Amino acid sequence: MQDYLSRPVPPQVKNPETRLLADYLATKFPHYITMTRVPLGPTMIEEVDGQRRPTTLGAARPWRPEVDAVVIMEDPGKIGFMPRGPRGVFMSAPATGVLLLIEAKVDKYVDGVSKLPFYKSLIPHTPELELFRGWEHRMRLVITQDAPWAQIGARIAEVEIDIYAPSWIAEYRQYTQRYWTKEWREERLRVNQIRKRLGL
Amino acid sequence: MVAEPSYVTLAPGVPKALHFTNHALGTAMLPDPLLGIDKPVMRLTFIVDEEDGRPVAKTYSITSSEHRAYFERFLGEKAYANYTWIITRRGDGFRTKYSVTQIPR
Numbered sequence: 001m002q003d004y005l006s007r008p009v010p011p012q013v014k015n016p017e018t019r020l021l022a023d024y025l026a027t028k029f030p031h032y033i034t035m036t037r038v039p040l041g042p043t044m045i046e047e048v049d050g051q052r053r054p055t056t057l058g059a060a061r062p063w064r065p066e067v068d069a070v071v072i073m074e075d076p077g078k079i080g081f082m083p084r085g086p087r088g089v090f091m092s093a094p095a096t097g098v099l100l101l102i103e104a105k106v107d108k109y110v111d112g113v114s115k116l117p118f119y120k121s122l123i124p125h126t127p128e129l130e131l132f133r134g135w136e137h138r139m140r141l142v143i144t145q146d147a148p149w150a151q152i153g154a155r156i157a158e159v160e161i162d163i164y165a166p167s168w169i170a171e172y173r174q175y176t177q178r179y180w181t182k183e184w185r186e187e188r189l190r191v192n193q194i195r196k197r198l199g200l
Numbered sequence: 201m202v203a204e205p206s207y208v209t210l211a212p213g214v215p216k217a218l219h220f221t222n223h224a225l226g227t228a229m230l231p232d233p234l235l236g237i238d239k240p241v242m243r244l245t246f247i248v249d250e251e252d253g254r255p256v257a258k259t260y261s262i263t264s265s266e267h268r269a270y271f272e273r274f275l276g277e278k279a280y281a282n283y284t285w286i287i288t289r290r291g292d293g294f295r296t297k298y299s300v301t302q303i304p305r
Contacts (some may be wrong), residue, residue: 014265014269015265018266018269018270019269019270019272019273021270022269022270022271022272022273022274024277025274025302026273026274030304031304032304033301033303034301034302035299035300035301036270036299036300036301037297037298037299037300037304038299039299065284066299076304081286082217082253085216089215091302132240151264179284186279190247192273
């Protein structure tokens with residue numbers, strides 16, 4: 001066990017939700033436009049020279065909540081985009097379609113179920129998604145193992161649940177489940193004491 | 201006329217559309233501003249042949265582990281070449297975050 005503990009954190013254990021999201025989007029939606037970390041809601045109002053003005057999209061970004069991903073369920077050829085439009089990326093889109101909001105959770109499923117309806121309520125107020133206001137907005141929570149309690153809450157919140165567990169999830173679970181065991185805590189303490197003695 | 205740099209830079213909050221044709225994954229020694237030492241950092245570098253719709257010959261380097269984690273899924277068989285990537289950076293230092301929009305080509 002000591003050999004294993006002395007090694008660095010396995011790469012698959014780092015940033016698990018980012019990996020899960022990338023894996024899920026690439027597998028399920030390879031032919032659609034997908035966006036990650038999408039800021040939602042109106043921009044802030046700030047006072048400049050005594051006048052109240054909305055902040056620019058870029059400046060308002062850190063203050064707005066973000067959904068993990070948005071999938072535009074439409075042929076990408078029908079969506080006009082350019083990277084520096086006044087309202088963000090998208091320039092034209094059909095009047096109707098389906099916009100899918102996705103949260104990917106490795107552990108905190110309750111967070112995912114509760115956040116999605118809130119995010120959905122912000123779409124009509126999001127300048128970057130102005131073109132998609134008339135579309136149907138669906139919500140999906142991606143989780144890595146079945147949880148009956150999450151299914152109950154999701155049904156009430158009208159959130160779809162998709163169970164998706166890529167092969168590396170097993171390695172992640174093994175690592176995180178061992179992390180707080182007595183043996184691993186003692187081993188970390190031992191390594192830290194050695195580091196301190198060596199002045200590292 | 202000012203020469204354009206050979207690498208892609210992202211201004212905070214400004215989306216940039218990129219297309220990648222090849223990549224390299226390796227370790228680079230980068231200065232740590234807090235500790236004042238050079239330390240090894242994993243770096244993913246893409247070859248960029250298109251920036252905001254213009255043909256270019258540049259590189260785009262990623263040292264953020266979270267940003268890199270997103271692209272690792274696409275490194276096999278160079279699947280990233282099948283997409284136009286619109287990347288937006290925001291924040292600075294350890295709190296830098298990236299939004300990624302992928303558009304099938």
